[in-house]
Amino acid sequence: MTTNLCFDNDTRYQSLADLSHANTMALSCVADTVVTLTDESQLDDFMANTADSQPLFVLSGGSNVLLPEQLQATVLRPQMRGITITAQTEDYVDIEVMAGENWHDLVTHTVNKGWYGLENLALIPGLTGAAPVQNIGAYGVQLEDSMRYVRAYHLPSKTWHQLTTIDCQFGYRDSLFKRTPNTWLISRVGFRLHTNQTHISADYGDVQAVAQSYAEQHGHTQPTPIDVMNAIIDIRKQKLPDPKQLPNCGSFFQNPIITHDQFSLLQATYPHIVGYPMPDSMVKVAAGWLIEHAGLKGGGIEPIITHKKQALVLTNHAPYQATQTDVITAQNHIAKCIYDTFAITLYREPVWVNTDGTVGYEYAA
Numbered sequence: 001m002t003t004n005l006c007f008d009n010d011t012r013y014q015s016l017a018d019l020s021h022a023n024t025m026a027l028s029c030v031a032d033t034v035v036t037l038t039d040e041s042q043l044d045d046f047m048a049n050t051a052d053s054q055p056l057f058v059l060s061g062g063s064n065v066l067l068p069e070q071l072q073a074t075v076l077r078p079q080m081r082g083i084t085i086t087a088q089t090e091d092y093v094d095i096e097v098m099a100g101e102n103w104h105d106l107v108t109h110t111v112n113k114g115w116y117g118l119e120n121l122a123l124i125p126g127l128t129g130a131a132p133v134q135n136i137g138a139y140g141v142q143l144e145d146s147m148r149y150v151r152a153y154h155l156p157s158k159t160w161h162q163l164t165t166i167d168c169q170f171g172y173r174d175s176l177f178k179r180t181p182n183t184w185l186i187s188r189v190g191f192r193l194h195t196n197q198t199h200i201s202a203d204y205g206d207v208q209a210v211a212q213s214y215a216e217q218h219g220h221t222q223p224t225p226i227d228v229m230n231a232i233i234d235i236r237k238q239k240l241p242d243p244k245q246l247p248n249c250g251s252f253f254q255n256p257i258i259t260h261d262q263f264s265l266l267q268a269t270y271p272h273i274v275g276y277p278m279p280d281s282m283v284k285v286a287a288g289w290l291i292e293h294a295g296l297k298g299g300g301i302e303p304i305i306t307h308k309k310q311a312l313v314l315t316n317h318a319p320y321q322a323t324q325t326d327v328i329t330a331q332n333h334i335a336k337c338i339y340d341t342f343a344i345t346l347y348r349e350p351v352w353v354n355t356d357g358t359v360g361y362e363y364a365a
């Protein structure tokens with residue numbers, strides 16, 4: 001296969017680019033053209049010479065996408081770097097972060113500087129520019145809690161905009177960017193981080209206990225944000241496979257939301273079923289529990305197999321060879337087993353990218 005060919009003597013443009021190593025699921029993918037952006041002005045230049053009809057797709061760290069074998073689109077890869085302090089008081093620091101900064105590196109950088117708010121989001125793969133797309137969240141904290149604005153390019157009108165958190169229409173793993181795919185390219189994200197060590201959020205699952213043991217090792221009575229971050233890194237490493245060792249794209253299915261009546265009926269047969277009450281007499285059911293109790297932990301359809309420690313994660317056992325078709329085959333098999341067992345429909349979480357660069361999201365509600 002021919003890969004990474006350059007044209008116009010410009011290494012920012014690659015034709016027939018192999019993206020198999022640019023997605024954490026390690027699916028085989030060749031894109032017509034890839035344009036790497038290291039400066040915002042390069043996007044203006046590129047768009048000035050691009051027909052409105054040209055299919056475009058934005059790809060950052062590739063940790064939440066299912067790429068097609070042939071991607072007949074121009075793939076824009078934001079790799080602008082830099083972290084700038086824009087304001088500082090005794091209580092907080094405002095920073096502006098360029099889209100190409102690695103997310104986990106940003107979290108450790110800020111926490112080590114004594115700027116707090118992102119510690120619960122440690123070890124989430126990907127780049128900063130993608131974080132607002134699904135309002136990333138973990139351990140009781142979401143991006144929107146610290147984010148103030150994004151600077152983003154509106155691809156259809158070829159214009160730059162500054163969007164506040166309200167403009168971004170954030171929801172649970174949801175945003176304007178997710179609801180209007182192929183429309184925006186986020187180039188900068190602004191955050192307000194606080195400098196007070198006592199504002200921590202540690203009452204989620206095992207976090208409190210692990211953070212407390214870190215605190216005691218360091219002679220503190222209460223966990224600090226660094227203790228919380230280290231606890232979360234430990235917990236995540238134990239629970240989630242590292243995509244570099246075993247390709248995956250994190251949680252593959254959304255937790256389904258069913259009526260309280262349906263949940264009560266299931267509870268009569270499965271007294272240990274895991275569900276969390278939601279507004280309007282609805283219950284969010286743990287998809288991982290359903291998969292495990294349908295006997296599918298470590299199962300699936302080769303080479304796409306559920307992880308033996310965390311059934312919600314689908315892993316690729318044929319890296320750089322398996323394709324989107326293998327993924328949908330395994331997804332349909334798992335979803336059918338769950339429906340046959342519990343009469344619950346499972347929906348996918350990662351972004352499905354079509355051959356023409358358009359994307360398909362599945363929404364449970």
Ligand SMILES: Cc1cc2nc3c(=O)[nH]c(=O)nc-3n(C[C@H](O)[C@H](O)[C@H](O)COP(=O)(O)OP(=O)(O)OC[C@H]3O[C@@H](n4cnc5c(N)ncnc54)[C@H](O)[C@@H]3O)c2cc1C
Nearest residue numbers: 058060061062063064126127129130136137185186249250
């Ligand atoms: C092991 C593992 C664990 C994970 N854990 C979590 C978790 O705890 N919480 C959580 O929320 N997510 C989690 N994820 C999902 C994923 O890491 C996040 O969604 C992350 O923000 C994706 O970043 P990325 O750079 O890889 O984006 P990509 O996968 O490259 O892109 C994702 C989507 O965003 C769009 N996009 C990317 N960059 C931009 C941009 N600059 N401007 C506009 N649109 C853009 C793409 O077009 C695509 O639709 C996990 C994934 C893995 C593999």
